Amino acid sequence: MNRQPIHTDQAPAAVGPYSQGIISNGFVFVSGQTPIDPSTGKLIDGDIAAQTEQVFKNLTAILEAAGTSLANVVKATVFLHEMRNFSAMNAVYTKFFPGAPPARSTIGNLDLPLGAQVEIEVIALLPPIVPKQLEQFA
Numbered sequence: 001m002n003r004q005p006i007h008t009d010q011a012p013a014a015v016g017p018y019s020q021g022i023i024s025n026g027f028v029f030v031s032g033q034t035p036i037d038p039s040t041g042k043l044i045d046g047d048i049a050a051q052t053e054q055v056f057k058n059l060t061a062i063l064e065a066a067g068t069s070l071a072n073v074v075k076a077t078v079f080l081h082e083m084r085n086f087s088a089m090n091a092v093y094t095k096f097f098p099g100a101p102p103a104r105s106t107i108g109n110l111d112l113p114l115g116a117q118v119e120i121e122v123i124a125l126l127p128p129i130v131p132k133q134l135e136q137f138a
Helices: 048-066 083-096 131-137
Strands: 004-006 021-024 027-033 073-080 103-107 118-125
Touching (some): 004 048, 021 048, 048 083, 048 118, 073 083
Antiparallel strands (some): 027 118, 073 118
């Protein structure tokens, strides 16, 4: 089994003993992302919509560092501090998956790290690897 950790400075550093993402067997498993601004390392100010936007910026950065994108996400798990924010989160979420959205679970009424209102983790397919892409892992 191959296992390649992913790291990018364009997304927040891990706040615990985990990788931003792992490539394994044709998939990228991205750790749950909260609305942390990677340039400050702090939770952004803002409502659930603003926080969801930041989460997607972080997810996008990690997926791009792995050589894939949101278009290849097959499963997402959304964690909400308060289920009453479901509709507002969903409105932003829909912008990032305009076509056929991935499978998804949403879990709510949770205390999330650093007081975040939302956390999202994803699993994405890797596109076929061409020799130039392999250079980044050499």
